Amino acid sequence: MTSRGEDQQAAREARLDELHDKLTTAVDQLVSGEDWKRALAFAANFRSRSFNNTLLIWAQHAAAFERGLVPEPTPSYVAGYKQWQGLGRQVQKGQPGYQIIAPVTGRFASASPQDAESWRRLGKFEKPRPGETVRSKMVGVRPAYVWDASQTAGDDIPEPPRPHLLEGEAPAGLWEGLAAQVKAARFTLAEAASASEIHGANGVTDYLAHTVTVRADMDAAARVKTLAHELGHVLMHGPDNQEARQHRGIGEVEAESVALMVGAAHGMDTTSYTIPYVSTWAAQVEGREPAEVVKATGERVRSVALKILDQLDTTQVGNGTPPGLERDTPAREATRQTFAADRPAPARREPVLAEARSL
Numbered sequence: 001m002t003s004r005g006e007d008q009q010a011a012r013e014a015r016l017d018e019l020h021d022k023l024t025t026a027v028d029q030l031v032s033g034e035d036w037k038r039a040l041a042f043a044a045n046f047r048s049r050s051f052n053n054t055l056l057i058w059a060q061h062a063a064a065f066e067r068g069l070v071p072e073p074t075p076s077y078v079a080g081y082k083q084w085q086g087l088g089r090q091v092q093k094g095q096p097g098y099q100i101i102a103p104v105t106g107r108f109a110s111a112s113p114q115d116a117e118s119w120r121r122l123g124k125f126e127k128p129r130p131g132e133t134v135r136s137k138m139v140g141v142r143p144a145y146v147w148d149a150s151q152t153a154g155d156d157i158p159e160p161p162r163p164h165l166l167e168g169e170a171p172a173g174l175w176e177g178l179a180a181q182v183k184a185a186r187f188t189l190a191e192a193a194s195a196s197e198i199h200g201a202n203g204v205t206d207y208l209a210h211t212v213t214v215r216a217d218m219d220a221a222a223r224v225k226t227l228a229h230e231l232g233h234v235l236m237h238g239p240d241n242q243e244a245r246q247h248r249g250i251g252e253v254e255a256e257s258v259a260l261m262v263g264a265a266h267g268m269d270t271t272s273y274t275i276p277y278v279s280t281w282a283a284q285v286e287g288r289e290p291a292e293v294v295k296a297t298g299e300r301v302r303s304v305a306l307k308i309l310d311q312l313d314t315t316q317v318g319n320g321t322p323p324g325l326e327r328d329t330p331a332r333e334a335t336r337q338t339f340a341a342d343r344p345a346p347a348r349r350e351p352v353l354a355e356a357r358s359l
């Protein structure tokens with residue numbers, strides 16, 4: 001490589017690094033914003049439920065959907081009648097509650113807690129004797145009823161900003177170039193008529209079947225952005241990548257960051273989709289700040305993006321800063337072991353629901 005070539009290469013890397021820094025900053029701004037905090041505070045009102053109850057809720061919600069009682073096939077926020085009232089919302093007339101199993105607890109008291117025989121159950125209003133230790137214990141179950149948010153009306157439900165599907169044309173030749181790389185990685189490219197065919201996602205990479213599927217019913221810009229995202233998964237997140245397996249959020253952050261870079265190199269601004277998408281998935285990684293999660297992926301993302309860009313014969317933005325991430329941006333697939341579905345993170349859903357979805 002000539003020194004001029006090396007300079008150019010260094011300049012490209014610097015541009016991608018800069019782009020990634022801006023993404024990190026934008027994610028940080030979004031997750032520290034008021035909308036995000038309100039959405040989190042609201043979500044904190046919903047506890048996760050047992051696996052059995054989650055399945056009960058899902059089955060009954062699906063039945064309600066089939067009867068035309070709820071607009072979405074999958075449940076969102078689910079709570080009891082009085083809890084909804086406490087949140088400023090009322091269950092609407094004619095909406096059936098979903099029956100779940102609630103634990104019944106009793107209060108027990110003992111003067112010598114070490115002795116298992118010494119515990120006695122307290123009556124409803126009975127107070128323990130002085131010096132006694134009191135503990136609650138599950139003594140049985142009873143049926144309880146819960147309703148999905150879509151069965152209630154009242155105060156607004158604060159939601160984190162959502163990714164917006166890109167609109168318009170795709171850069172010339174980009175789809176073909178990315179498709180060739182998917183094929184070169186020995187994956188078959190397929191189309192899904194709509195999101196409902198692929199678990200509500202825009203695209204899916206199946207590492208076992210070796211297929212990449214992209215929704216057909218989106219604008220070309222959204223389709224090509226999705227293809228770049230799935231190619232990112234193909235190149236980075238096979239079954240051997242333990243980190244991405246354990247933290248789906250990291251895999252999604254990486255794939256979408258690659259899509260951002262590939263898009264930007266072609267003058268395509270993907271930020272209205274990428275920033276909320278990356279933010280919600282980064283926020284799913286426990287124990288780390290979202291911006292920190294994004295920042296840590298920088299090197300990997302840059303090298304994969306460069307690899308993809310190097311193999312394209314498209315016209316790429318040669319100089320200057322790529323668009324996107326320039327203005328102040330106001331701004332959630334395991335999936336089984338085998339596939340990664342490209343859709344917003346289940347931030348507003350209970351964690352168990354994400355599991356149940358892949359059953």
Ligand SMILES: [Zn+2]
Binds near residue numbers: 251
């Ligand atoms: Zn994905």
